[in-house]
Amino acid sequence: MVDKKRKHPKEIIKAESNALNFSYADGTQALKNINLPVYENKITALIGPSGCGKSTFLRCFNRMHDLYPGNKYDGEIILHPDNTNILDKRVDPIEVRMRISMVFQKPNPFPKSIYENVAYGLRVRGEKNKRVLDDKVEEALKGASLWDEVKKRLHDLAFNLSGGQQQRLCIARALATDPEIMLFDEPTSALDPIATMNIEELMAGLKEKLSILIVTHNMQQAARISDYTAYMYLGELVEHDKTNKVFTNPRKKETEDYITGKFG
Amino acid sequence: MAKLENPEVSPRLAKNLRRNILERCIEFGLLCSGIFAIFITLAIIYVLVSEAIPFFQHVSLYDFLTDTVWTPNYSIKHYGIMALVSGTLTTTFIALLVAVPLGTITAIYLSEFATHKVRETIKPVLELLVGVPTVVFGYFALMLVTPLLQKIYPDLTTFNMLGPGIVMGIMIVPYIASVAEDAMRAVPMAMREGAYAMGATRFQTAIKVITPAAISGIIAAYILAISRAVGETMIVAIAAGQQPNFTFNPVESAATITAYIVSVALGDLEHGGIGYQSIFAAGLTLLLMTLMFNIIGHAVRKKFAERY
Structure with missing residues (x-):
């Protein structure tokens, strides 16, 4: 796999949105004709000013918008390699969410123990075997570099953890079910710089196993961690390219203005 | 200044x-x-x-608590409060048996499944049920529920604890539903989104995430319901009979503490007499019972709140 990649610098597309439009129940069109690939084992960052639609776009990937009646999708998001259109009405959103997990802006652990939080996704899938659960929980907590901090108190309430730990717990929870893509919606905006650094390091490690799509308000963060960057503005995708290209030599004037802080 | x-x-x-x-x-x-x-x-x-x-x-406290006959206004006087406590506990228990499942399910439905429109229609109707005078509920128990129950169980006496217990349960449903629903709706949306994002169904989210998150509010609803049932007077006074009877058998007739107080307080009692004073002893017992349920409820609530 690694050799193949070296020979072929062209990346593998894990998912892509084609002509995606989205409008909310009140009629506002939040996304306009978005075409964006998400590459396998890469971090794609979505940047742009508030209200540009980057979170809305992210939440299309796990059909979060289905929770609120009246929202309308148009276009498709194809998940490779099986070419499933995530937005197809015939595709079960629960199936989608099992393959694409999400970490939210504010840590939102469940009112359960640390162990049960991580085991939640597995239990939802019907896993009952205690040994399988134990192993998976340990693996996921290690994957989220939280294991050493919590291994002695797995059955403590998750709310007793610090904010940064809670967010890593949410990552472990999302990780436990072996997702193919992980969505991060401004995962560090509620955290202090040290916790932020931990999460960023974590993401850099996670991309070995899966593909990451992250919304961030912090341009330095996008520059630090992502391989690809997409700049969105007013529901449109303005520019999408390799991160160093977007940050050093953007094609569009708007992108440059935003990145250099002239605007936004 | x-x-x-x-x-x-x-x-x-x-x-x-x-x-x-x-x-x-x-x-x-x-x-x-x-x-x-x-x-x-x-x-x-x-x-x-x-x-x-x-x-x-x-009356010695020992007799008060151990005697099982309550006849303060008869010539042979007995002061066994347990004859009244048994009636109160039995009717309350029946009421909770009806109200807790029904109220909780209603709350879960309203909070997690109903659309906005359905919720806005059902909630006011439920709250209307709270406004029904309890005397109406009492006659409802006596004239409708008991005859219906007699069709299933012909030996049932006209005055029994089962009918009023069930009706009292129906009366309490809106209390539980309303308070529990408020508690569940107060659970942040982020919690629901988190559960859905993990691939949980609506039902799994409601049962495994939202209910435990709101558990202390739900238990508060139960405490309120218990206090309401223990203190309820008219329904049991009308439909359960007013004969103090030490029994936990719901098909028998019995008087609750409240029913005794209301029946005796309405008669001519000599102020300062033992019959008059017995009302206060009964009232004090009722107060202590409610207090005890509240303390237990708070302890349970605290315990659950810590575990989850």
């Missing part, structure tokens, strides 16, 4: 002083209303205790 006239005090400071005085006044007002509520409670307890003391000078 002298400071106000002092020219050296800046107008801003003078303003601060006025603001502070106003603030103090408001604080005092709030404190007064708080103290007033406590005062009323203490006054009730004082009256109950002071009237119950002469009663207990007459």
Whole structure:
């Protein structure tokens, strides 16, 4: 796999949105004709000013918008390699969410123990075997570099953890079910710089196993961690390219203005 | 106030002083209303205790708690409060058996499954049920529910504890549903999104995430329901019979503490007589029972809140 990649610098597309439009129940069109690939084992960052639609776009990937009646999708998001259109009405959103997990802006652990939080996704899938659960929980907590901090108190309430730990717990929870893509919606905006650094390091490690799509308000963060960057503005995708290209030599004037802080 | 006239005090400071005085006044007002509520409670307890003391000078606490016959107004007097407590506990238990599942399911439905429109229609209707006078519920139990139950179980007497217990349960459903629903709706949306994002279904989210998150509020709803059932008077006074009877059998007739108090208080009683005083002893028992349920409820609530 690694050799193949070296020979072929062209990346593998894990998912892509084609002509995606989205409008909310009140009629506002939040996304306009978005075409964006998400590459396998890469971090794609979505940047742009508030209200540009980057979170809305992210939440299309796990059909979060289905929770609120009246929202309308148009276009498709194809998940490779099986070419499933995530937005197809015939595709079960629960199936989608099992393959694409999400970490939210504010840590939102469940009112359960640390162990049960991580085991939640597995239990939802019907896993009952205690040994399988134990192993998976340990693996996921290690994957989220939280294991050493919590291994002695797995059955403590998750709310007793610090904010940064809670967010890593949410990552472990999302990780436990072996997702193919992980969505991060401004995962560090509620955290202090040290916790932020931990999460960023974590993401850099996670991309070995899966593909990451992250919304961030912090341009330095996008520059630090992502391989690809997409700049969105007013529901449109303005520019999408390799991160160093977007940050050093953007094609569009708007992108440059935003990145250099002239605007936004 | 002298400071106000002092020219050296800046107008801003003078303003601060006025603001502070106003603030103090408001604080005092709030404190007064708080103290007033406590005062009323203490006054009730004082009256109950002071009237119950002469009663207990007459009747030993041992007899009061162990005797199973309650006939303070007969020639052969017995003062076994358990004959009334059994009726109260039995009707309350039946009511909870009806109200807890029904109320909880209603709350889960309203909070997690119903669309906005359905919720806005059902909730006011449910709350209307709270406004039905309990005397109406009492006749409903006596004239409709008991005859219906007699069709299933012909040996049922006209006055029994089952019918009023069930009706009392129906009466309490909106209390539980409303308070529990508020508690569940107060659970942040982020929690729901988290569960859905993990691939949980609506039902799994409601049962495994939202209910435990709202558990302390849901238990508060149960506590409220218990207090309401223990204190309920008219339904049981009308439909359960007013004959004190030491039994936990729901098909028998019995009197609850409240039913006894209302029936005796309405008759001509000699002020200061033992029959009169027995009301206060019964009232004190009722108060202690409610208090006990509340304490247990709070302890359970605390325990659950810690685990989850």
